[in-house]
Amino acid sequence: MGSESKVADQVNMPEELTNQLVLVIDSVISCLTMRLRFAWLLGSRGENYVEPNGIWARVSLEEFERWMIKHERTYPNNSEKERRFGIFRTRFESIELFNTQQEGKTSSFKKGINMFSDMTAEEFLSIYASCQNDDPSKYISSFGVDSTYDVAEDDYADIPPVSIDWRDENLVTPVKNQGQCGSCWAFAAVAAVEGSMAWNYGINTSLSEQQILDCSGNADGCKGGFTVAAFDYVIRNGGLNSEENYGYVAKQGTCDSSKTDEHLGRITGYKKVPPNEYDLAKAVAWQPIPVSISIGAGFQEYQGGILRGGCSYNPYKNKHTVLIVGYGRTEDHHEDYWIVKNSWGEDWGEEGYVRMYKGVNLCNIADNAISPLNTYDVERRKTITRNRRAVG
Template identity: 45%
Template sequence: MASSLSYSEESMSIEHERWMAQHGFSYENEKVKEARFQIFKDNLEHIERHNQEGKHTYKLGMNKFADLTNEEFLAKYARSSVPSFKVSSNQSFFEYKVMKDVSHSLDWRDHNVVTAIKDQTGCGCCWAFTAVAAIEGIEAIRSGKLTQLSEQHILDCNYEHDGCKGGTIDHAFEFVRKNRGLASDIDYPYTRIQGECSNNKPSSLSSNIIGFSAVPSDNESALLAAVANQPIAVYLDANNFQFYKSGVLTGKCGTNLTHGATIVGYDEEDGVKFWLLKNSWGTGWGDNGFIKLQRNIDVKEGMCGIAMFPLYPNV
């Protein structure tokens, strides 16, 4: 693709039409289409400019979010709320605190612990996807069997009524505990909207947890020890995520925690240590649905607030 910085208006319009066809998009009228085209152009130029600078540890790329402003993107796809309980930085009950030696790198995908990337679509329930990925992980580690579990079950039946407009990861864990189980995705498939609670009978439940714990806040060493034992659910500031494509996300990132994702590993790339996270925006976003965030930065909260409120299910 030629640089968008030198595109003519006509060639930009062709790119927009190609993008619309690729993602199956259409607009209600020409006025709306023109407004979205202007946003598309701005985003494409931003992506091209970033990649051409050649000084970054990560690349940006066009995706299905290309006609959204960053504010619109966050409002629609990053709808988690911070936990409803207080997390102590000196938790004496943190079960992995005595663990001193961990491997240099780990990718839970290599251990049959991570299910395929899912897509929450327009429902702002990243909180449910994050919790489910963590439960799938620990269940696979303990049982040796990886089962794709149901976000829709949590979305429809949780006692806190968290839904597509937002929720918390701890509420998702607490629902599974109180419900004494979670259905599989086959028994309770995802519908993209919050619906009536159904199929919530004991015979349909595939997995259970006895509760959840928090990793000590603002402590990436403790977080590393936890991830070395199981996938960990985290809250994040997703402000810089919209067009992430590959590499390790570095640079400035805030702590406005409105998104959830699940850490499924860690490693180092070109001298930069990173966390590997499973996201819920489909395989067309990011690195086939995953993102690498810089690890061990010089602020206690971690990159994009990753170390502020990590949680994990107990089985």
Template identity: 40%
Template sequence: MKEHGRIYPNFEESETRYQIFQRNLRYITEMNAKRSNSTFSYRLGLNKFADMSPEEFKRVYLRELKIPTTTNTTTGSRTDYAEQKDSCGAPASMDWRQNGVVVGVKNQGSCGSCWAFAAAAAIESAHAISTRELVSLSEQELIDCDSKGQGCSGGWPSYAFDWVVGNGGISKEDDYPYAAQKGYCRANMNGNSAVKISSYQRVTPSDDALMCATAQQPIAVALDATNIQLYNGGIYEGEDCPRDSNRLNHAVLIVGYGSEDGKDYWIAKNSWGEGWGMKGYILIHRNTDLPNGVCSINTAASYPII
């Protein structure tokens, strides 16, 4: 309570939260003990979500949606997948944070707006790579204005890219600050679209195609995040996700990839603040034999084009 500024309205609520906290702590201890003698290298830990039950966490932060059928505003037709390359000359590892083109980790709060954060982050990085200017962009504008999205109830980065193309750009965060709730669209009144994109592209759903794309710029992806509530570090294996899963309920930004002790991983930037995971980031196992990648991470990747 002290560490995360928790103030509960009454004794009953405080007791309920304490019981949930104890259950989560037992789960963390048991699972970490099992993994210490297994090939699963990731760790669980206490964080700001430790007083939430898994059911509550899923209800507040995750939104299950079907993979979108995307129509590109610039052409009026469905956006095609990027051409998959079997060999693209990608480096063995990549971390776009080291190039100074990734804005710091943000916090979406209790609004289900991960899609807007992933989309804005992808545009921020694409713009920085193109111009060497790193600016923080407005997730709130996407929440308020993207009619294909559902505000704090979910959406898709590809739909957000489509809106930015049609709108002629997206505002800076300072000009259209985050409110963690859907409001009236002020895009026309703001008149200050800081960054424009010409189009966007979907990535063929495979590890190779996603790596080739990530070697060029950070990529917005969706995944099944049901079991990362208490993730604390290491390479997330996703063993709780069905092998052939195509369930998606959260969006993040892949900012790079690498390997550790012979195990390949993605570096993903989340939008739950720096107090979650590895200062706001998670490593996710890549180059597996799973049809859709770990927890469906390959199924709905896309990126903006400047």
């Protein structure tokens, strides 16, 4: 005898009503099981995990509180906590819907829950897209910036290879975190100097962003700045101290002159890369290159894959400065992409990186690229690029 008949015999109710009751009970049990499974997944796989089949429509307060603990988030009162929970829940549902709609498509782009998930898009952009809200040509350099890019008569840089990733050559330091300070301009500039120094002296050392903030002369470095201003300071000071000796505190302070005499990171100048992606590829084939991009809310939810949108196309609004460390092409769908190092920590994106679609000047990526100059081991560079197939 089936379970439905046993229930009917015990409570003496019509079989049709019993069947309906059993379905309701099964549905409740199934729902509870899925919620418990989600809670376990969120804890064991991290905040970026999103169930690919999109089987949950809501996220509970308890799950939000787990996220708060993971990201050390606190709120001044219960009313603010409820408001943030509402933002978080809405964002979770939209991310789940987006990823479900992406299934079966050629695009690899995925969204995910991360440390920004309790923020509105406006809040996110006001903090993390405020690095440069003006025309960089208005900055008056102490040294001048050439309008063309020269690669020291190196034939191998004139034709960019089909792919390159400077992380493989130990020219890139670990991903850092700027915190809630609009200092991305300093992080990108320092990362470029680190790459340049790795070529010049064979030393991969994390250098000081705080020294740039405190000592470069920017009125408020947490409200934005220019990469060239950072480069000017490095040239003027004769170099940078290490991050270990002049640590980052995510706010601008008074320049500590006792720490500015250590010159571990140096450059001799810089040049503007012509504003097109082919010349940008040539520059990146030479070394990691800092660029200013116009970002939109799409960056807030980026989890992985090839980013194809999420930009602000006003060239002087919502600017964020990052470092291009290479480029490549996916084997499955032959998508060309830039490999971009961000400064939002390793919990964001692909362990702190984003792959941006290459070939359409996405987010104005080629418009404001600056190449640091130094004395280089040209033969070493030729060896790396010699066996690479040129772009067709």
